[in-house]
Amino acid sequence: MRPQSENFKELARKNLANEGQRKILNQFSLILKALRDASFTTLPDEKAALEKGRRIREDAIKNLPYLLEMFEENATKAGAKVVWASDARQANDFIVSLAKEKGANLCVKAKSMISEEISLREEFIENKIETYETDLGEFIVQQAGKTPFHIVGPAINMTIKEVSDLFNKVIGLPETEDPTELAKGARMFLRDKFRNAQIGISGANMAVAETGSIILVENEGNIRFATSAPKTHVVLMSIEKVVPTISEAAYMLKLLTRSCTGQRISNYVSVITGPKKAGEIDGPEELYIVILDNGRTKIYADEVLRSALQCIKCGMCAAVCPVYTHVGGYSYGWVYSGPIGAVLNPLLLGLDKARDLYHATTLCGACKDYCPAGVDVRNIVLDLRAKEMDGDRSFDAEAPPALVKIFYRIWAWVLLDYSRYKIASRIMRIVMPFVIKYGKASNLSDRLIQWTRCRDIPQVAPKSFHETYSELKK
């Protein structure tokens, strides 16, 4: 998908005006959070559980290359073919040419954020390979020609009526207000695809170094189909998906499903180790695992940003985010939305292509409090802003206008010294009345003080606290 993160402000304004969507967002996040909270009460100690999750992911990221080597070795021993790709182009080219080599003309895809990131489905379709998203939400998104609205609920913003109209148009299903009938329509349509597809593509929720296994989590059964019915199964995973052991994977699984959907376990968990063995009648004859970098080794090199790689894509941060729950998923303009999107999109696209995303945050830190993998979004946001102000070009930050820089320099110079501060506030007392309305300075149109478009600067008090204090002491 073509990134539009540059247009955050415009997109956000448009989405904020969509009353219906805001109502859905509001309900959706409340329900999800309630389900999540209830499911966490079945763990002995929520805080300790989140802490353990953070430790497992943090350690896995610390040991990343060594775990990847071990994973590769064990997956290869189990019969998988491991392939390394540096960027989107390489991964797409490899998988497309593999599909062609296998003579595939029909492909079933399981939901995978990384495949959205590299637009794999679009590549397949361009190369005349009929390709279907098979997760119901993703199927709707694909047929509607939209982008995922939420990491876990890609079409959660659409009403039953909208889905019914869509299915009527694309698969000829009679209009209905019953979601069960709509699901059934998609089931019948995709069943033939599962049966006849020559190639199945999935992501990976986790890759286990100890055994070379891929773990996939779902409720619908589409991942099981895509990984069992076709003769070739391609796993596309980014480098950070690896965890050391099955026991640690089992622990993360408990946190993942609880944080995703408030389930203690998802309906299906598949642990896949290599292709089918001799004598097995179903399962893929060949298993390819494509390990993709696509900008992540660069993130890894930065000590603060590295924490973003701990993310397990549960989507909980979005449901508790005061920004996401208002502007919704489309405003982020690319694959990842919510707090994690506010840092991942800029890091993967370049800060200049997604600048507003890491500025449009309240820094409340709810995302960190709820994160089962210990991602510190707030800290990353501050770091990205600092990089921008410092003119650090490592992630393509656009340096601020010279005027802004000078303004902040003066600001800092004033604040660092009490006597300068005192003089400045006296000057403000005199200047402010000229720009003030109803006791506040709002909506100053000057470029330098755009800040006031949604915030007010109150009138400086006639006397400072210190002045009042010393008067009273007398």
Place this chain on the structure above:
Amino acid sequence: MDSTRNREIILNRLKRFAIRPEKSVKSELVKTKKGDTDALYESFAQGVTAAGGSAFRVKDKDEALKTLDTILTEAKVSTAIVSEDNMIRSMKIKAYLKGKDIKILAPRKDRASHKKACFSADAGITGTDYALADTGTIVIRHGKDNARLPSLAPPVHIAFVEKSTLLPDIDTLVAEIKPSKTNMPSAMTLITGPSMTADIALQPTFGMHGPKNLYVIFIGE
């Protein structure tokens, strides 16, 4: 694309900032807590039901077959695909079904006919390797005798669980399978309830792509 070269570049870049794992990379195996079967079963059945399935407890294999018969009648099953695993074999289910006018599909010839049978059967009947009380989960280690599609493609899945394989939770499952680089099956599936979705307006719907109904018959008192 030069995979070997990419590999070198990626790993070298990472290694400049990484540290080696301090402890050996081996699963932590918790000591199996032997719980009281009745309490474990209670929790298991509750989990199955909460996830939208049905659980039945029977005293022996004969009774299990009777329950199977009731389920088949109730679910109006006329064709079935039957797994080849030990539990199913020892119960002589195929012979039993033949006497009941249920057509058994898939003489395991080849991949295509197996697939066809799985996609057209009314029900899939399988054994299980483990069951987890905590969440109401059944676990199947797929292999030569335990294919993947019978528990997935038909609209009804009927699974048998033996009392001795009931474990408290996923941690004890890990301890039981003792994961290593050599002993993992090509696929292992943890199943909790029938297939479901809530992707349209958050409304839970069963029978998305996999079975709409899951019946678990638990054998042993």
